Amino acid sequence: MVLDKFNKDNIKSYFERFYHFFLNLIYNQKCVICSCAKTDDILCKNCLKDVDYLSSFAQRVYKNIPIFCAASYNKTVKKLIQLLKFSHKKICAKALAKVLFEYYQKLDIKNESYIVTFPPSYFTKSAQRGYKHMFLIAKEFSKLANLEYNLEFKGDLIIKTKPTKPQYKVRNRHKNIKDSFKINKKYINELTDKKILIIDDITTSGATIEEIINCFLDDGIKNLTCLIIAKAGC
Numbered sequence: 001m002v003l004d005k006f007n008k009d010n011i012k013s014y015f016e017r018f019y020h021f022f023l024n025l026i027y028n029q030k031c032v033i034c035s036c037a038k039t040d041d042i043l044c045k046n047c048l049k050d051v052d053y054l055s056s057f058a059q060r061v062y063k064n065i066p067i068f069c070a071a072s073y074n075k076t077v078k079k080l081i082q083l084l085k086f087s088h089k090k091i092c093a094k095a096l097a098k099v100l101f102e103y104y105q106k107l108d109i110k111n112e113s114y115i116v117t118f119p120p121s122y123f124t125k126s127a128q129r130g131y132k133h134m135f136l137i138a139k140e141f142s143k144l145a146n147l148e149y150n151l152e153f154k155g156d157l158i159i160k161t162k163p164t165k166p167q168y169k170v171r172n173r174h175k176n177i178k179d180s181f182k183i184n185k186k187y188i189n190e191l192t193d194k195k196i197l198i199i200d201d202i203t204t205s206g207a208t209i210e211e212i213i214n215c216f217l218d219d220g221i222k223n224l225t226c227l228i229i230a231k232a233g234c
């Protein structure tokens with residue numbers, strides 16, 4: 001059984017490398033950050049090394065809910081997030097999901113069963129962009145993590161109810177984001193005894209993630225864990 005899994009994983013890994021080799025040959029694949037061609041993946045080894053992982057403890061606790069942050073918001077992570085959000089480089093969602101997964105594997109909480117979700121953008125913003133960037137990251141992360149752990153992805157668990165200004169543009173971030181999310185009522189009854197893993201891209205003041213936590217707590221859903229890709233200002 002173990003040997004079977006080992007062989008399957010090995011075969012899969014060979015196929016993936018073979019696939020990337022051909023992609024590289026056909027499309028001249030380059031690292032999305034530094035554009036060097038010495039890569040068979042989204043990031044080259046050097047850029048991958050630049051990801052500054054944080055400790056595997058909760059960086060913050062808000063109302064008893066642990067908030068884990070995978071990495072510091074340095075040049076590499078910032079560029080990946082910006083390329084995904086503003087330059088339509090959807091492939092960066094895969095790289096960011098890998099960063100999250102790399103970190104998640106080091107956490108004590110990894111063996112729990114979770115429902116994975118994320119705070120969405122307002123629909124007009126997603127429509128402008130053509131996709132929800134957090135949807136792509138959270139879905140990709142769930143896919144990766146599900147190979148080893150037990151996660152269920154729910155893309156419509158949190159609803160954005162009104163547009164808000166980008167958090168980096170406002171002084172009072174808590175006021176800006178207040179009452180702009182709600183939990184999808186169709187899931188509330190089935191969630192009270194489930195563990196929820198909330199994924200987000202950046203935290204600075206913590207206003208967004210606190211607002212999301214409050215929405216869940218107000219609906220009586222208390223078993224929450226937050227996992228954020230990047231912590232700004234550290």
Ligand SMILES: [Zn+2]
Nearest residue numbers: 031034044047
């Ligand atoms: Zn690179």
